[in-house]
Amino acid sequence: MPPILWIILGLVGLIFGAELVVRYGARLASGLGVPPILVGLTVVSLGTSLPELAVGIDAVRTGAGSLAVGNITGTNIVNLLLILGLSAAIRPIPLGLQTLRLDLPAMGAAAFLLLVFSVDGALQVWEGVPLVVFAIVYIVLLVRSTRRENAVVLAEFAEEYPVSRPRERRAGPILLQSGLLVVGLVVIVFGAQWLVEGAVDLATALGVSDALIGLTIVAIGTSAPELATTILSTFRGDRDIAVGNLIGSSIFNLTMILGVTLLFAPGTVAIDPELVHVDLPAMVAVSLVCGPLMISGRRLSRAEGIGLVAAYVLYFGYLIVART
Template sequence: MTFSAVITFLFGLIIITVGAEILLKGASKIATLLNIRPIVIGLTVVSIGTSLPELAVGLTAIGEGAGDIAIGNIAGTNLVNILFILGLSAAIRPLPLNLRSIKTEMYTMIIAAVLLLMLSLDGELSTWDGLIMLILGIVYLTIIVRTSRQEPFYVQKEFQEEYETPPLYEKKDKKVWAWNFMLLFCGIVATIYGAEKLVDGAVEMAKHFGMSDAVIGLTIIAIGTSAPELATTIVATFKGERDVAVGNLLGSSVINIFIILGITSIFTPGSIGVSADILWFDLPLAALVALVCYPVFKSDGMVSRKEGITFVSLYCAYLIFLLMYRV
């Protein structure tokens, strides 16, 4: 039974990762065909696309009565994004912070993490809580789109190279449109199907090993659903397109709370219960990590290699703590 659960989980993880990548390619290409500016694609479309596995997992977990997986996945994914992925990128090569919108994303990330903690203090996330988060998410995306116009030329060029505007003949080619809409549809189907298998396997493993749904969501599911962000960031690090990577990571961390958890809360009958462990440890930790980003980002306009190594080390210590004391 355990082996079968592991196979189901790994199969779901592969499908959801591949599905998210296909979905993201289709969505990004359609956005370029619609003449959406490359920097807007990078800061909004891509951030939302890489967060869709979390949405699929959250809705699936709620449907199976595993609300702690939905909450744990969001808190865990944001810790992976900032401490592990951003830290790993800086550890490989010091991470300059050139994007003007980083200031907006950083402040919003702090607000989102603190607000999530405050909304959870009554032990649940209601439909109204979800509506508040979703509205704030829409406001955030609107501000980011407006702020992106003020980015310097070299930053705009970096996004232009990553999301190249297609030639005119492609915009008029119905086959190109049809192909990318097919990619988008197939990506959505694969992501939903993969999420179902991933959650089924995770719940079964949790029962066998005596692990809580929260710990499963905070660890293997969070790491698994962060695969798109990890891949995007590592590739961007070695290609020297660091602004694309940072914008994606911070944007995803905000969207995970405001958009993803907001939608999940809205579509949950009643409310999502928040366990005491998540409420009093993981959510405060996620808020603390967001707050720590302020002095790190403001210090000298970059995340140094030393700071990156510290971030990764803290995440490893967090994982060890979860596996030793929370299982």
């Protein structure tokens, strides 16, 4: 089968599998009496990040480390420039205090930490430990901050992921939800394998680097769930939660996802020089620029959103022209 078909098949598998994990994992956990806050911070966050994790682990174990790092780097650039920019271009985005006080500083710090680890042109297995610790500290702070939010947030979450009340709990639905959750995980594993194999074969056939494929096709593909969710929530008018999750997902990708990926690496993960000298600094710059844009007026305006989208178009154009 041609590499592009494996890539398409892998992307479809990742998106479909992540949807199953998020939807039925959230329903199962809530149906068993798990608080909605913990469901959002665990099942939903993990489910939307599983594509990046599966791709990363499979890539480092097959010697395509630049594909794994390029996917994380490209995904975050897509999240912050393209998806966030499109949402703001459609309708200005008001921002909550948690985003300004916790999420934005954490995102900038996580991006800078990854850049520091990567300056020598490689990532070590042990460097996954501080990244995972960073994620755990962030989650703890996030839980403390979330507990102080009002009931409106919980009601919005319950509306997005409707579940049966605990008193309506029945063995049949629980078994069905558990089965669909397992199916989603299996589909994600196979989807990641197909995507990585197709991406590596395509890079070889075109004579380009694994990093470029990771920054473009794989990054955009694994960001598809976030793109659909954010745009949909924009038209529904509940973007505060979606935008917070988008930024939180970027932090989670840089720390927990990449950290766990490194822990599964058989040894040192080499990174393409262009990834170290161009793309990782670009990701750090995007993370730092987004802060002042959002803090000014505590909102992201249409003009700023259009500017972010234009910046992504320029960056993508650079990748196509200069790296192929």
